[in-house]
Amino acid sequence: MLKHNFLLIFRNFKRFKSSFFINLVGLSTGLACTLLIYLWVNDELNFDKFHEKGDRIFQVMENREIEGSIKTTGQTQDFLARVLAEEMPEIELATVVTPPNFFPSFTLSLAEKQVKGVAKFVGKDFLNIFSYPLLAGNKNTILANKNGIVISESLAKSLFRTIDNCVGKSVEWQIMDLKRLVSITGVFKDVPVNSSEQFDFLLTFDAFKDLIGIKGEEMNWSGSAPFFTYVLLKEKTNVDNLNTKVADLIKRKSKDDQHRTLFLKLYADKYLYGNYKNGIEAGGRIAYVNLFSIIAIFILLIACINFMNLSTAKASRRIMEVGIKKVFGAQRKTLVWQYMIESMLLTLLSLLVALVLVKLLLPRFSEITGKHLELLFGTRLTLASVIITLLTAILAGSYPALYLSGFSPIMLLKRQFSSSLGELWSRKGLVIFQFAISVIFIVSVLVVYKQIEYIQNKNLGFDKDNVLYFETDGKVIGNAETFISEVKNISGVVNASSMLGNFISTPEGGGMPGKIQWKGKEMILAGAAVNYELLELLGIEIKEGRTFSRLFATDQNKVIYNEAAIEAFGLKDPVGKIVDGQEILGVVKNFHFQSLHELIKPFCFRLEPQAGTSILVKIRKGTEEKTINELQKLYQSYNPGLVFNYKFLDQDFQAQYVAEKRVALLSRYFAVLALIISCLGLFGLASFMIEKRTKEIAIRKVSGSSKIEIVLLLTNDFTKMVIVSIFVALPISFFMVSRWLENYAYRIELDWLYFFGAGVIALLTAWLTIGIQTIRAAKINPAKSLASE
Amino acid sequence: MIQLTNIDKYYDSKFQRTYVLKDIILEVKEGEFLSVMGPSGSGKSTLLNIIGLMDSPSSGKYLLDGNSVLDLKEKVRVDYHRNFISFIFQAYHLIEEMTVYENIETPLIYKGVKSHDRESMVADLLDRFNIVAKKDLFPQQLSGGQQQLVGIARAIISKPKLLLADEPTGNLHSTQGEMIMETLKELNNEGMTIIHVTHNEKFAQYGKRIIRLEDGNIRSDTNRKT
Known part of the structure; x- marks a missing residue:
């Protein structure tokens, strides 16, 4: 049975070559998009997730009421960690650290050698809370010595060419006019790229206190300081209960500071959910993760719709096969399976093509997203591709399978087959859906592009061009x-x-x-x-x-x-x-x-x-x-x-818009893809429709219809569909781009031209797609098509 | 084998009821070779479809092999199609993507016959109809008569008790038509019950019994003397 099915499927592919290729191209690009986005999303979701005790590590955050609104910050005082560890039995360990980007690069000197690196001053339990594996040194004592330094593997290699025997050696660090001689107490494995804390070496917070003159027991609760406080909770701690205990700590300790409350935020959530609006969590990078996941789903959906539409459109040519099989004892179930296997096979084939595409596109995609993504087949990726493929196959195949297997053999015997109204509507609906998505994409691309252009050309009130800067070292x-x-x-x-x-x-x-x-x-x-x-x-x-x-x-x-x-x-x-x-x-x-x-x-x-x-x-x-x-x-x-590290001010300015530039670039690619896949589907549908109407076209021509009239007649249906889709898309895209523009205090005005332009682009591509075919159909000599009956 | 009692088939449109078949009473015994004749639109094909369980009557009773076969579940009906009833069509209706061999084999696959047994059964039939050399060709590569032979081979491979033929010679010229009718006669001689719809007076004479339909009624029912 299976062999029999495969044979039939294979011959079907051969018979309907053009729809086979349309489906293959559509599904494989759709799958490639989905896989690329999966890789990116997976990377984002795994940021900061490598800490073994990650589910118990929290950052202490502060809500500050200022002039009626609440500002949320991770900046806390240096002694908060110590007080929390002492007073809250639920907290196993706590540490204070200097926040990321707090200092410019330090210079480490060893004899004649000088190396620059990013430093972080941390409390002694830092390495017991976070999982930065040690290659040398004892985790518990490594940060106990005030004048110790723990360096990264690559720093050790650039200082000593090896990581062996560097413990105990002395190096001197310097920043601005501060310098200290410290001795190496350990070496840690380089911080992974998917960590939001990036540092090359760790110094002790006690040393930092000495440097800036904070005395050991001094506690000024009403002051503010820029340090981060991390805590490790004991297992099975109820975070909500602890949060209520922690909330009014500052209010209790300081009588004149009544507008600051503390709360705990899961460290692992910080990367994706980093934004706060008036004291309430307001997303962050997760917005992009969601956006791109949705884009991936939509592009795949567009490709699936092509499969559905083409399968049902060619049904008239397969109805006989279904009828015969039923007459000779095939159950509906069997037929459903046959068509499902067909879509499964096609999707699998597309997956192979998609994997090749992903392999080819990955370097460029990594560049755009600013990540180091790799196509490594672990269980996760394999499982993900299997699930994505299966879902696609089921989605693409289910409608044709149920539709085709539903024909009764009597239809075949009566030699009658006409498309039902519902079927026509569903096919039209699907095309409208495809084009609506394409139009939404195009509008977004236009608006994002215009806004970025606006940013680039806006007079900032200062001149960022040709200014470079470097640190005083x-x-x-x-x-x-x-x-x-x-x-x-x-x-x-x-x-x-x-x-x-x-x-x-x-x-x-x-x-x-x-x-x-x-x-x-x-x-x-x-x-x-x-x-x-x-x-x-x-x-x-x-x-x-x-x-x-x-x-x-x-x-x-x-x-x-x-x-x-x-x-x-x-x-x-x-x-x-x-x-x-x-x-x-x-x-x-x-x-x-x-x-x-x-x-x-x-x-x-x-x-x-x-x-x-x-x-x-x-x-x-x-x-x-x-x-x-x-x-x-x-x-x-x-x-x-010493290496002369300089940067242009313009680079920093551009860095402020990295996220939107990424979105702009990616959405441009995705918009083009969505439009191409939609047009492929339209192309396939148009050729089926023309084939079905050859006789009609011939009779019209014999009756005196001109070529242009024929072309218009054939284009008419599709034009209507595309126009409907434009009207469906406009309010949705208006809503979406307005929301996006709200992120900017300074933004472009929405112009009806963007929407009109997007509609024109969609309509023109659609016309181009079906135009060639309709013109060819209109040119056929009517005698030929009539004689073939 | 077949007992039709008071079979009606009609379609209701807005203002009137159109009868395709009206009050049909027909009994067909095992081993009969029945020819059904009548002008276009007289209800021949509808009658055949009802007998073949592809269409259901609007009213009346139908006993097949002693069992009522109205309102059957899909599973039971599929079972009848697998083991009891088979069809031959005017337009042959061979599956274009399949070779001669595969077309003949199809019913056996749905019946669940093992691959090894299928092979010998198909080989036997190819041999019997003298089309061994054509087994790897596709339907389009055969003449009409050959295609219909393949259609018959496919119909009888599952050894049905009842063979229904809807104008099997309609698309063939007379020599090929005769060959097909001879084949059907032979099958009948071997014990298969055959009901055969035709326009052609000459081919109708192959049947042992002829009924003539007109406007949904049986006008005559004659047994041919042999």
Whole structure:
């Protein structure tokens, strides 16, 4: 029976070659898309999931009520971990750490060798909570020695060429003008790429306290500090109960700080569910995971619809086969199976093609998604592909199987077969569905593209182009002024200055938050400590007053605000007025120190020439290569052997929109795919329809119909379907893109042209697809098609 | 073997009831060779379909082999088709994707006959109808008469008791038609009950008994003297 079925299926494929290829192409690209997205989604879902005790590791988060809204942050005080471990019996271990990106890179020196690396100061139980496997050293004592350092495998290799015997050796680390000699207590395996904490070596938090002068027992509950606190709960702890206990800890400890509550967040959830809106969890990267999963499902669905439509369309040619089989004793069940096996086989074949496609596309896909994805056949991926394939086969095959096997043999014997109304409707409905999805895709692509173009061309209020920056390392520290003036002497350099931190420091945008008192209220205000000439370098425009100048010695006590800040203060003629003890020197026009997702908020510049940790250099356009070479020479004359790591400000700006650019690029691919697969299906349907109507076409021609009339007649049905799908798609896509644009404080206006354009694109592709066939059909000599009967 | 009592078949449209068959009473005994004649639209095919369990009458009684066979479950009906009743069609209705051999084999597959037994059964029939050389050809490569021979071979391979033929010679020229009718006669001689619908007076004469239908009624029922 099985052999018999396979034989028939194989011959059927041969007989209906074009629909076989349409299905193969459609299903394999659909499956390839799904597999690629599966790989990406799987990678996202497994981020931070490698910690053995992951289900018990929590981060302590803080909700701060500020001016009626709640700001959620992971920043806590250094002693919180200790207090929690002491006071809450449910907590097994707790540790304080410095947050990621807290410091610029450290320099590690060993004799003549210097290596840069990312450091993290951690409490002594850090390695007992998180699973970063050790290659050397004892987990329990490794962080006990205040002056110890634990380094990564690759750091050990670049320092010593081997990981053997490095325990006990001494290295010196340096950042800004701070340096310490520490001894290596252990080596850990490199932090996996799917970890949100990335570091090259660990230092002890006790050492950090020494550095910045926090005394052992000092506890100021009303102050705020930037550290992260992680806890490991005892097994079978009720998290809800513990959360209520933890919530008002600060309120209990500090009488004058009643607006801060604590809660626990599962560490493993942080990566995907990192956003908070007014104290309530509001998704995060999970939104993209969901979006792309849905896209994958839809593309596969479009391919399945092709299979269904083509199978039922060719039913008229297979109805005899069904009738005969029934007459000679085939049960419906048997026939259903035959068609299911047919779709199974086709899907399996498509899977093979899809796997080849995935293999070919993976490098590009990894590049777009910024991940290192690999096609490794473990149980998970095998299982996933088997399930995806089976589901596809069932989805694609079930309708034709049930439909075809449902014919009664009497229809065959009466030699009558006409498509029922319901069947026609369902086929039309499916085509409309396909095209509606395509149109939604196209609208989204157009809008996302326009918004990104808008971002790129928007006047930010500062000039990000041709500005590069690098950290002050080694001997530059302490000699910054001399260094900067030497930089200015390089011929391609327009200007140079320095500041504390980075101008665009995080994807969310720059500025160090600071608190000020104004009219009896506390205000949180972003700001930057800068050197002379930084504002000029960045092209930030002065609106009132003046900028910092070396000519006035007292400028160090004065500040420059942006317009938003002055508005928030409610000041008129602000120059010379005093806010929180500091005189306003000038006001700058508003500029986007954060991404365009955010409204421009109050910002403050302070003059602190000595605080600079990064040097900014504006380069004359066209001289980049030469100037950078010169800069490198100068840098290395200060720091021989150290790599000159520089970045352009524009790169940081672009990094703020990495996510949307990814979405833009991917959605463009997916939109094209969706449209192509839909058109393939339309092509197949059109050829069946034309074949069915050859006789009609011939008779019409004999009766005097012109070619154009024939073409219009044949195109008419499809045109109607596509137009209906456009109308179905428009409200849905309008809703979707409006929601997406709401993410931006500064955005394009939705124009009806985007929707109209998408409709035109869909209609034109559809016409192109069926046009060639209808023209050919209209050209056939009627004598031929009539004679064949 | 077949007992039809007061069989009606009609279609209701908005204003009137159209009878295809009206008050048919017919008994067919085992081993008979019955020819059914009549003009187009006289209900011949409908009668055959009702006898072949492919259509059900609007009213009346039908006993097949002593059992009532109205409103059968699919499983039982499929069983009758596998083991008891077989068909030959005017348009042959061979499956185009299958070779001669595979077409003949199909009913045995649904019957669940083992592959080894199938082989010898198909070989026997190919031999009997002299089409061994054609076994790997596809239907389109055969002449009409040959295709109908394959159709007969397929119909009788499961050794049915009742063979229903709906104008088996309708698409054939007379020599080929005669060959087919001779084959049917031979099968009848071996004991198979055959009911055969035809337009052709000459071919009708192969039957041992002829009924003539007109407007859904049996007008005459004659036994041919042999």
